[in-house]
Amino acid sequence: xxxxxxxxxxxxxxxxxxxxxxxxxxxxxxxxxxxxxxxxxxxxxxxxxxxxxxxxxxxxxxxxxxxxxxxxxxxxxxxxxxxxxxxxxxxxxxxxxxxxxxxxxxxxxxxxxxxxxxxxxxxxxxxxxxxxxxxxxxxxxxxxxxxxxxxxxxxxxxxxxxxxxxxxxxxxxxxxxxxxxxxxxxxxxxxxxxxxxxxxxxxxxxxxxxxx
Amino acid sequence: xxxxxxxxxxxxxxxxxxxxxxxxxxxxxxxxxxxxxxxxxxxxxxxxxxxxxxxxxxxxxxxxxxxxxxxxxxxxxxxxxxxxxxxxxxxxxxxxxxxxxxxxxxxxxxxxxxxxxxxxxxxxxxxxxxxxxxxxxxxxxxxxxxxx
Numbered sequence: 001x002x003x004x005x006x007x008x009x010x011x012x013x014x015x016x017x018x019x020x021x022x023x024x025x026x027x028x029x030x031x032x033x034x035x036x037x038x039x040x041x042x043x044x045x046x047x048x049x050x051x052x053x054x055x056x057x058x059x060x061x062x063x064x065x066x067x068x069x070x071x072x073x074x075x076x077x078x079x080x081x082x083x084x085x086x087x088x089x090x091x092x093x094x095x096x097x098x099x100x101x102x103x104x105x106x107x108x109x110x111x112x113x114x115x116x117x118x119x120x121x122x123x124x125x126x127x128x129x130x131x132x133x134x135x136x137x138x139x140x141x142x143x144x145x146x147x148x149x150x151x152x153x154x155x156x157x158x159x160x161x162x163x164x165x166x167x168x169x170x171x172x173x174x175x176x177x178x179x180x181x182x183x184x185x186x187x188x189x190x191x192x193x194x195x196x197x198x199x200x201x202x203x204x205x206x207x208x209x210x211x212x
Numbered sequence: 213x214x215x216x217x218x219x220x221x222x223x224x225x226x227x228x229x230x231x232x233x234x235x236x237x238x239x240x241x242x243x244x245x246x247x248x249x250x251x252x253x254x255x256x257x258x259x260x261x262x263x264x265x266x267x268x269x270x271x272x273x274x275x276x277x278x279x280x281x282x283x284x285x286x287x288x289x290x291x292x293x294x295x296x297x298x299x300x301x302x303x304x305x306x307x308x309x310x311x312x313x314x315x316x317x318x319x320x321x322x323x324x325x326x327x328x329x330x331x332x333x334x335x336x337x338x339x340x341x342x343x344x345x346x347x348x349x350x351x352x353x354x355x356x357x358x359x360x
Contacts, residue, residue, distance in 0.1 A: 085254070088261040089292045089323050090299045092251055096359065128255070135254035160298055168303035169286040169327055170259075178299040194297060196320070 042208045045201035046182065046193035055181075055189040056156035060117065060149070063129035063142035068115075071187065076113045077209050078183040079193075079202075082159045082176055084120035085132045090178050090195060092136075098180065099137045100199025101206055111185075112206055114140040119161035119176045121150055157181055157189075184209050241311065242270030243348050248341075248355045250326075253333040260284070260326040260333050262341055262355050266307075267314040275346040276307040283339050285328030292320050306346070319360065333357045 059069040070078065079098055083091035095116065102109040116133065118124035121144045124132075129142030145153070154161055154177075161176035182191035182205070190209055193202060248264035268274055279287040292301045307322055309315055317323050324341060333339065335358055342352045 086259055087299075087301065088251065088253075088259040088325060089290070089301065089319055092254065092261075093319055093360065131256065132254045132258075135252075164300070164302070166303045168288055168290070168325075170303075173301045173303075175298055175300040177297050178294070179297050195294060195299065 042204065044191070044205055044208070045197045046180075046191040046205050048191055049189055051189045054187040055183045056153070057187075058145075058149075058153045058156075060143035060145045060153075061126055063126050063133050063144075065126050068141060068143060070115075070183065073113045073183075074187055075185050076111050077185060077206055079112060079114045079206070080157070080181040080183065081114070081116045082119050082154060082157075082161065083116055083178070084118050084174050084176070085124045085128055086120065086170060087174070094178065094180060094195060095136045095140070097197065097199040097202055098140075101202035102137065102139070104200060104203035105207060105210075108207065108210055111210055116140060116142050117150065117153065118142065118144045119150060119154070119159075120163075120174050121145060121147055182206065182209060239271045241268050241272045241274035241309065241345070241348050243268055243274060243309065243345065243351065245343065245351055245353055248353045250333055250339060250355045250357045252335050252357055252359065253329055255329075256332050258329060260329050260339075261290075261319075262324040262326065262339075263317045263319065264324075264353070264355075265314055265316050266309055266343075268309045268311055271311050272347065273311050274309045274348050276309060276343060277305070277346050278344045279324050279341055280344070281326055281339060281341045283329055283331055284326035285330070286326075287341065288325045288327065289322065290325040291322050294320060309345070335359060 055070065057069055057071045059067055062068040081094055098114050102112050105112065118129060124144055126144060129144060133140045133142040159177040161174055163172045163174055165172050178195040180193040181189060182193065184190040191205055193205065244267045246265045248262065250260055250262040253260045266276065276289060279289065281287050289304050289307060290301055291304050292299060307315060337357050338354045339357065340352060341355050342350050344350050
């Protein structure tokens with residue numbers, strides 16, 4: 001051993017080599033937080049579900065008067081929101097956040113389809129839905145059916161809505177579940193996003209569903 | 213002489229009383245409205261919502277009892293509440309403004325609802341809204357339309 005060692009030419013670490021080693025070390029160290037972040041599971045803002053059955057299919061009238069079914073969008077992530085046009089406080093916030101989420105996803109955003117189902121079909125005709133939807137994102141689709149149809153779909157998605165007569169000049173207002181339901185590309189209900197989730201948080205959740 | 217003294221005494225009493233009356237008049241509510249903004253409207257003839265902070269710096273409670281605007285058919289005070297993910301909105305008769313407190317009108321809580329607006333609220337424009345109170349004088353606001 002010792003003989004072999006003494007036979008080796010004496011080698012000192014030259015400055016360029018030392019510098020290179022330091023640079024490599026620095027890069028590795030800098031990469032650690034990134035690696036840790038990558039290895040960490042995605043923190044969902046919405047509630048993740050493991051549904052054994054596919055989400056209930058439905059067919060409703062779109063704002064441009066076409067029959068549209070949920071199953072038309074297999075291969076895309078579908079975000080369903082139950083709301084109504086006369087609602088000025090909550091519904092615009094959620095729809096604006098969905099628009100932001102879609103924009104934040106860039107190219108991937110094209111694989112996200114937002115559907116808004118009106119819980120006030122008596123007032124929200126396709127024409128009114130068309131004007132409302134256009135304000136947010138022309139790719140969104142506004143859907144309406146009759147009250148019974150809407151109630152049937154709402155029940156299947158665990159969504160509550162009820163007309164409330166009020167003293168407002170609007171007449172009635174509609175109480176409704178304000179969550180967003182996310183259906184994965186295979187047609188399974190995967191995520192329920194509560195009201196108050198930001199567009200950025202929605203984008204992160206949708207990205208995960210798109211990629212997994 | 214005695215009668216004069218009584219007159220002077222009466223005068224003093226009246227002066228003191230009028231002084232306290234004056235000061236109690238200044239002890240009313242003292243309202244300041246800040247950060248008023250409105251959401252852009254989706255519809256040409258739809259509804260709008262306006263939010264703000266109302267601070268009552270006075271020593272007496274007050275109440276917001278109504279509002280009006282030249283750009284809407286009707287203006288109402290509404291309250292949104294969330295319970296178990298269900299949004300409920302109701303028309304309320306007023307918002308209490310306790311002395312020394314600031315009440316926030318915000319999304320998911322109180323808001324001024326403009327019904328049947330006669331112009332589309334575009335980002336960057338302003339609308340005029342007048343608030344009415346139980347005790348204080350009306351306050352007219354220039355409300356900026358913007359995204360949240």
